[in-house]
Each structure stands twice: as structure tokens, then as C-alpha cells.
Amino acid sequence: MTMGPPQAQAALHTCLALGADRCVHLSDRVFALADTIGTSRTLAFAIEKEGDVDLVLCGRKTTDSETWQVPPETAAFLGWPHVTSVVEIEIDGTAIRAVRETDDGLETYELAGSAVLSLAHARDTDTDADGRIDVWTASDLVEEVRENDKRFGQTGSPTRVLAVRDVTPERGGDVFSSVEDAAPKLKALLAERRIGPSAWEKPERLGERPGKTYDCWTLVEHVDGRPIRPSFELLGKGRELAGKLGGENVALALGHDLAGVAREAARHGADRVVLVEHERLADYHPELSSHALRSVVEQLRPHVLLIPATANGRDLGPRVAGELELGMTGDCVGLGIDRGGRLIQTKPAYGGNIVSVIMGSTTPQLATVRPRTFEPLEPREVEPAVERFDPGRWPDTRLRLSQLEPSSARDLDEADVVVCVGAELDEVPQLPDGVALGGTREACERGLLPRNRQIGLLGRQVAPRLLVAVGVKGGFEELTGFVKANVIAAVTADRDAPMASAADVAVAGDWRAVLPALLDSI
DSSP states (O other), X not given: OEESSGGGHHHHHHHHHTTOSEEEEEXXXXXXXXXXXXXXXXXXXXXXXXXXXXXXXXXXXXXXXOOOOHHHHHHHHHTOOEEEEEEEEEEETTEXXXXXXXXXXXXXXXXXXXXXXXXXXXXXXXXXXXXXXXXXXXXXXXXXXXXXXXXXXXXXOSEEEEEEEEOXXXXXXEEESSHXXXXXXXXXXXXXXXXXXXXXXXXXXXXXXXXXXXXXXXXXXXXXXXXXXXXXXXXXXXXXXXXXXXXXXXEEEEESSOHHHHXXXXXXXXXXXXXXXXXXXXXXXXXXXXXXXXXXXXHHOOSEEEEXXXXXXXXXXXXXXXXXXXXXXXXXXXXXXXXXXXEEEEEEEGGGTEEEEEEESSSSEEEEEOTTSSOOOOOOOXXXXXXXXXXXXXXXXXXXXXXXXXXXXTHHHHOSEEEEEOTTOSSXXXXXXXXXXXXXXXXXXXXXXXXXXXBSTTSBOOOOXXXXXXXXXXXXXXXXXXXXXSEEEEEESOTTSHXXXXXXXXXXXXXXXXXXXXXXXX
């Protein structure tokens, strides 16, 4: 099943080649210009029309606008549980066992009954096939389609695209024969493109106060009692946005035993810290965490809520947005405030070389933000002003978290230097402390690295100060994973390889000799 214009049927012919018995194409002019809420609502209508559906499988994100929102939002409209980024499924009658890939490793969930699962990786084919494709319009989904029907298309979408811009970065493509020759250029670029820390001083308020509350909130994700770097980044940006809104910079944390998290949030810019503490939140759980966040959003009504675009943030934020039918922009790489107090959000599309400028019409205004988009504040010794919030009666859960397999990949979002290895390597390089290691899809499929370290269009995006591509071919899917890196260096045996021209600096030679010398040079 897909929703889109007539040319979207090409994807359905691919589905038929992959084994689908029948396809459904949702196509109607009233569906046009739908955002993720409008799309998810329409898909939910279609699934309900189909009837007797036990399991909905989705890709985890679109490859054009790169949203991760439709699976959790569709599940929210259906009232079903969901599991995102699934890498393994077992079905026994009505029982489902799903293994979820996260930034921290693998989580195994067990459930019974209807559910929505998004797949982290899937089989592909270059062929297509003919078969049955049913075309459904809006009148097939509802009894009456009204003029300007707020259930469909742009009218039923709480976000709007204001502008689209080409932001293709200019890379030098300079190829050197030795590290000694390349090092001066590399050092100069790193110094030139260094981003300074965020400012503690808030800017003046813009325009008139826009409503009852004017605070900017950040959902603080944390591991082992400490906020992760992307949370600190958003707290830093939050001070700027809160100043323009004339309000406070508020940190929100969900979990158990959060005293240390509260202290660190205050040290990194929070004026106030709101804690939802309960032993049931000790580990992330899609249903329990979304209940807690939804309760906060419904009752405390933050004007702006920023969420790190991590595996859990991309899972949790869209679910709550879907349940409350709030506009949300995913994977933002820029944020601002207009004079009316609305959040201006910039998000990448088509591999990151295009960005869309988006504004929502609903409040609270929600956004997930990619790691390494902003710099954290320099910490100060500040005592936290802490409030505690009770989310009320806990729901009966349909998902049971049965197993955790730790394998963290969070250093890819934390490190200033990331090395991405490609299929040309047959072994994993030994790296200095503080340098993170990821790989292309081919490298991860060959087993060089865990799949949660896959960098690229179908994996994760990284934006370190320096990205070193080693043995990477330089195709579109690979480049998408690190297009936002401040500086890109390539180590390649072939000086004419596409990766060499796509980098700022390339060094031709054997990676075993070049890579250690390159890292030592900086």
C-alpha cells in the first residue's frame, strides 16, 4: 500500500516483484501536499477499510523527505502498538517477536494482536512485475468527502513548507599523494569551519507574546544517569529560542533516579527542570514513555518541544504527535522563531543537499533535531530548579520488553572525528581513543560492524567536525550519511574514485599507512 500520484505505482510494481499478492494505491487530488500527519491518517483509514489486518510492515523512513514519522503516527491513529527499526521478526500464531535496533544495541519485544512494525533493513530488487493494483480515492475511505476536508491532504496537515533551498556544500576535491602534503589544508579547513559554543545570554524577545506559555522545552535523553550530547546541544539552542519567545528554557526528563540528569541539565542551560520519575521508566518503552510524554504535552502545554533525533526520539516524538494530531518536523538541521512566536524549522531532503523550511499551525510545536546540529553551552555550576510531574494512571501495555543486547553506537553522535569504512576494507582499523567508527551498508552487511553503525541514506547520518572516509566508493547512498560533516577527508587507493572528488581533502595510498598518519596529523 502506498499513497501518492500516479507515478507512485512504480514502487508497487517493485512490491509485486518482491512477492506481494495485491497492492493498494491511494491516489486522489485531495491527498496532495499532505504532511506526515495527513499521510498517516489516510493510511489508517485505508487499513481500517481493508479490515482483518493483523500486521502492518513499513519502511522506517522515506528516502525523499527523510521523515521517520509515518509508522508511529499511523499506529497512533489506529490505536495499535508499534515497534520501529525492526531487524528480526518471528510470528507464531497471533504472537509476534520483534527485535528492535537502537543506538544502544538490540531490544526484543513480544506482543499479541495487531501492530505496526517498521523495518530497519529489507530485501531490495531491481526488477518489477505486473499484478493486481487497486486504486482507492478519498471517497473509498469515508462516506462523504467534504469541501476543504480536514482529514486529507494539505487541509488536514498541521505543517506547511514555506520554502525549499539548495544547500549543496562546496567541497574542494583536492587530492594529495601524502599526508604531509594534505595536513596543512586539512588543519586550515578544520580551523575555518569550527563552530563556537552556544551563548548563555538570551537574545531579546521578538514581537508580541504569542500565547499563554512562551517557554522552549527540550526532552533530555540520557544514558546511565547522564544526558547525551544531543540533549546538551538542544538545551544550548533552547536558550536562544526561549529568549526570543520571552520565556524559560525548560528541560524535561523521563526515567528513574534522575537527580544527576537534573543537575547536568541545569549546568548546560536549563532554567527549570521537569522530571517524570518512575521505576517503570527505567528503560525506554514505547507505550510507557509515550504515555508520560503525552501527559506532559497535554497538561503543561510547552510552546516548543525539541527532541533529539535519536532512535528513541524518532520513535517517541511521532507517536505523541500522532496521538494528539500535532504538527511535527523530523530531523531538523536548523531552528528559528518568527515575530509571531512560531517555530521555523529547516529539515533536509533528497540526501541533505536540499532543505525545506517548515512552519506548523498547532501548539505545542514539536521537532526532532539531528545530533551535531548545534554546539552545547560551556557548563556552569548552577543549582537546578526542579519540578516533578505525575503522568497519572499507567496504561496496560501490549508490548513486553523481554531482552536487551547492549552494543552502543552513540559515540557516532558524540565524537568530533568519525571514520567511515567502506567495502574495500577486509578488516576493522584500530583507532585512537575518541575517534568513532562507522561503516557503509556494504561494510556492515559483510559483518565488519554492527548494523546500528551503518552510515548512509539507509542507515544513520553523522555530522562530526571531521569525517574520514576510508575505502568508501562515494555513491549517493553513502555520501548522504555524512553530507553535513564540517570537513570530509578521503583515504582511497584510487585517486580518481568518486569519493576523492566529493571530499574536501583526499589522500591516495594504502589506508593502513595513510589513516594512522592522517589522524596523528590533526
